[in-house]
Amino acid sequence: MRVEIWSDIACPWCYVGKARFEKALASFPHREQVEVVHRSFELDPGRAKDDVQPVIAMLTGKYGMSEAQAEAGEDNLGSQAAAEGLPYRTRGRDHGSTFDMHRLLHLAREQGRQAELLDRLYRANFAEERSVFNDDERLVGLAGDAGLDTGAVRKVLADPQAYADEVRADEREAARLGARGVPFFVLDRTVGVSGAQPAEVFARALSQAWGERAPLTTADDGAQACGPDGCAVPQP
Numbered sequence: 001m002r003v004e005i006w007s008d009i010a011c012p013w014c015y016v017g018k019a020r021f022e023k024a025l026a027s028f029p030h031r032e033q034v035e036v037v038h039r040s041f042e043l044d045p046g047r048a049k050d051d052v053q054p055v056i057a058m059l060t061g062k063y064g065m066s067e068a069q070a071e072a073g074e075d076n077l078g079s080q081a082a083a084e085g086l087p088y089r090t091r092g093r094d095h096g097s098t099f100d101m102h103r104l105l106h107l108a109r110e111q112g113r114q115a116e117l118l119d120r121l122y123r124a125n126f127a128e129e130r131s132v133f134n135d136d137e138r139l140v141g142l143a144g145d146a147g148l149d150t151g152a153v154r155k156v157l158a159d160p161q162a163y164a165d166e167v168r169a170d171e172r173e174a175a176r177l178g179a180r181g182v183p184f185f186v187l188d189r190t191v192g193v194s195g196a197q198p199a200e201v202f203a204r205a206l207s208q209a210w211g212e213r214a215p216l217t218t219a220d221d222g223a224q225a226c227g228p229d230g231c232a233v234p235q236p
Contacts, residue, residue, distance in 0.1 A: 001030070001033060001188045001206075001210055002035045002036075002037060002187075002188055003021075003025075003034055003035070003036045003185060003186070003187050003188070003209075004038075004039050004186045005018070005021070005036065005037070005038050005039060005183060005184070005185050005186075006039040006041040006170065006174045006179055006182050006184040006185075006186075007038065007039075007041060007184075008041050008042055008043045008102075008182055008226065009098045009101050009102075009118075009121045009122060009125055009132070010043055010044070010096075010098050010125065011043060011183070011225075011226035012077050012081070012126065012226070013182070013195065014122075014183040014196075014226065015081065015086065015088075015122050015125075015126050016077075016080055016081055016196045017183040017185075017195065017196030017225075018118075018122070018183065019084040019085065019086055020084060020197065020199045021183075021199075021202045023084075023199040024199040024200070024201075024202035024203040024206060025202070025206065027203065028203065028206045028207075030206075030210055034206070036115065037114075038109075038114055038115070038118055039170040039173070039174065040105065040106070040166070040170035040171060041170065041174050041179070041184070042098055042099060042102065042171065043098075043182070044097065044098075045099070045171070047096065047099075048097065049096070049097050049099070049100070049134055050134050051097065052094050052096035052131065052134050053094065053095055053096070054092075054093070054094060055074070055093045055094065055095045056071060056074070058095040059073065059074075071090070071091070074091070075090050078090040081126070086126070087123070087126070087127035088127060089126065089127055089129070092129065093125070093126070094132075095133070096131075096134060097134075099164075099167065100136075100139060100157060101132070101139065102163075102167045102170075103156055103157075103162060103164065103166075103167055104117065104143055104153060104156060104157075104163075105117055105118060105121075106163040106166045107148065107152060107153065107156050107163060108143070108146065108148055111147075111148055111149065111152075113146050116146040116147055117142070117143055117146040117148065119146070120142045120143075120145055120146045121142060124138070124142055136154075139153070139157065140153050140157070177192065178192075180225075181194070181225035181226055182225060182226055183195065183196060183225065184225075185202070187205055187206065187208075187209035188210075190208075190209050190212050191205045191208050191209040191212070193205045194225060195225040196225065
């Protein structure tokens, strides 16, 4: 069975949702027969590479909230991440274009290191001090840590067209499948799960997809997600 996960490295609910899905997968009886493929979805596809700003400033601009409200939302997200065993820096993070990261994830899939690179990118963006945006050397280092050939990584970063078609194809496919935001999980093209659902929802979806071959149905009960207009920010 194949599970496809559309996500963006800038999306905190993708970071949390991945952990919740993996918790469900770990207890799934047929987990050794499940292939997980990560697909590209940019929350801000038109953003210039050098357009980087602090997360708090992005939140106040996009949602029209006060700085105090934005900080409270980040604190709440940090608590939810911690509940999944994930480190999360609630202050001092940046926001920017993720296009190059998605291109590298396609390279990583070819080299059999996609999951490793995605984990490194998430951890770097949400838990580490140095920004992952508009810093090619940072991405080269993270990719090398994930086991990629750094020479190949540098070639991709030097060529804006490398894997660009693959990124756009993933995004078109997400739209065709009806994804309104991320994370968006598609299990064997029979069951869809939208948002950072609890682990038990993913467990039910895995069982359903394993036993069914039917048109795609999507579970979406308002779980937190990120969309083209940004991420829903939980309030305390």
